[in-house]
Amino acid sequence: MPLTLGRRRSLMARITAAMLASLVVLALVGPLVRGESADLPDPSAVLQGPSVAHPFGTDNLGRDLLARVLTATRPSLLLALTAVLLGAAGGILLGASTAVVGPRARRLLAGLINLLLAFPALLVAMFLAVVFGAGADGAVLALAVAGIPGFARLAQTLAAGVAGTDHLAAARVLGLRRHRLLWRHVLPNIAEPLLLSTTTAAGTALVALSGLSFLGLGVQPPDYDWGQLLNQGLDRIYVEPLPALAPGLAILYAALTFQLLGEVLAAGVARRSPTRRTPAPPSAPWGSPRPKAGGGPAGDGPVLQVEDLHVELPTPDGVIRPVRGVSLSLRPGEIVGLVGESGSGKSLTALAIADLLPDDARVSRRTLRVLGADLAAMTPGERDHHLATGLAMIFQNPASALNPSLRVATQLTESVRAHRGASRTQALAEAADALHRVALPPALLHSRPHQLSGGQRQRVMIAAALMVRPGLIIADEPTTALDVTVQRQITRLLSEIRQATSAAVLFISHDIALVSEFCERVLVMYAGTIVEALPADRLATGARHPYTRALVASVPDLGADRDRPLPTVEGAPPDPLAPSPGCPFEPRCPSRRSRCAEQAPPLDDLDAAHRLACWNPVPVTVEAVKP
DSSP: OOOOHHHHHHHHHHHHHHHHHHHHHHHHHHHHHHHHHHSOOOGGGTTOOSOSSOTTOBOTTOOBHHHHHHHTHHHHHHHHHHHHHHHHHHHHHHHHGGGTSOHHHHHHHHHHHHHHHTSOHHHHHHHHHHHHOSSHHHHHHHHHHHHHHHHHHHHHHHHHHHHTSHHHHHHHHTTOOHHHIIIIIIGGGGHHHHHHHHHHHHHHHHHHHHHHHHTTSSSOTTSOOHHHHHHHHHTTTTTOHHHHHHHHHHHHHHHHHHHHHHHHHHHHOOOOOOOOOOOOOOOOOTTOOOOOTTOOOSTTOOSEEEEEEEEEEEETTEEEEEEEEEEEEEOTTOEEEEEOOTTSSHHHHHHHHTTOSOTTOEEEOSEEEETTEEGGGSOHHHHHHHHHHHEEEEOSOHHHHSOTTSOHHHHHHHHHHHHSOOOHHHHHHHHHHHHHHTTOOGGGGGOOGGGSOHHHHHHHHHHHHHHTOOSEEEEESTTTTSOHHHHHHHHHHHHHHHHHHOOEEEEEESOHHHHHHHOSEEEEEETTEEEEEEEGGGHHHHOOSHHHHHHHHTSOOTTSOTTSOOOOOOSOOOOTTSOOSSOTTGGGOTTOOGGGGTSOOOOEEEETTEEEOOSSOOOOOGGGGOO
16 A cells, blocks of 8 residues: 555654664764774784674774775764855855845845855865865855855845745834844744755765765874775775775765754754743823824824825836825824825835835935925934934735744744834733734734734734834725724724824825725825815715716616616826826826826815816715705
């Protein structure tokens, strides 16, 4: 009966464990049991072949070769493991650092890795073994340095996948230092392939080290390893092959063991972190004041003030400008909705405010003040600290925004431990309190993101935002992937947080119906510009821009005729590589005029609460002017 896949894996794991255990036993016991006979010369038994007294024969001094092969197990394995661990440590740190350093340092590190990979590792090891001097120490250092480029390239490739994730962006919002980003958010997520590579590289290092000893560049007499024993028995291979084959078979057996170990570990490794006890939630009330490292806005001034924000992104086809002249402001405790079609620039505007745009993006603005502080007047370190302690981001997909390798407790506590110097116990108490505030049990602190539902993950994201006591919360489509019931729960939760903490909320969405019910003001964005700003209660009947009216009309109505197709916004957004000089909505506008194609309308005030960028506003409906 053929073995199933699970049984084959279990059998392979047992075989590998037995082989690894045998190597460990030989390394520990061999020198103790046969070490004396391995170094004891016997002039009467010089160069003998295999016999009952000497199963592998003897060498030119009459020493027992079986004893010498067994005794050489410990130094051969220790030297190979030392070399591969040193090379892995240096290469992994070099390659993984590219995910957390700045663009200039990233280019320099990438160029260094490419340069090092241009030279064959074995030739580099032989050259450095000569430079460092023949001997065990020189051979280990040579192999370690020669192995760095391979590990660096693997770590660089894996780290590039982590660098673009939402959870690393969320960690950057928290203002974590680069070493914490590296150890907590990059390395745990690339550990499995690196572990496989390290274990398999141990076998390769063993073969390479034996090769250096075979050439006389490694271990030197009177010490010995399997490579030197292979060299000593080579001249007898046609007469007595066993003295030469025995150390070679030992090398093959050990290398195969490490290869199988890597395969088994790659199939069954599981990242685990120590479980911590959950403290009882503190009794502080919801709205109790707590010190804020970043400071809040002075008096009744705006929490966020943006004027003339521009974003440029280079592409292979040219530079695009997805955000063009955006201006907005939020007061303390205010919820403002930012709506528009996909690609209108909503998320890029939020990322520009939070300083999370890609390195190649170019940002310009006349004013950008967060919590009363001008970001342009700050040093990079001051800006990072100010944003980390005063601003919180809630991303669209909590499954990718939460680090899959860390428990909820770790992800909630690292911000307060990094910025406020809180102890582990105090940070866990605050994390339990934050979960309690978002209606989650503190027991979830022990869970990992994949063990939670979509609504629970989004609540954990909100709890993480509460940990820094932000004055500004940017929620980038936080309800898009949730069902209607959970959407209402999340929006109700954000409203309660706003009322309890006076934090301003910038709520980004394309759901017009949700925004009109949840927000106080609405900013309508199209093709990178704000085309209308109005109170939410006027959105249904008081909108004046044709694009806003089209968005409102596209909201499904349960009373509509089911035989008729749902209304949509006709046409397509403009090409970002070829923007028109006039109104960007002009090709899709049903009331366009010749002036619309020639000149872009400015965003002007219609009244104290309503602003509009349109040459031909839609008339107000009769229902809108009724008392």
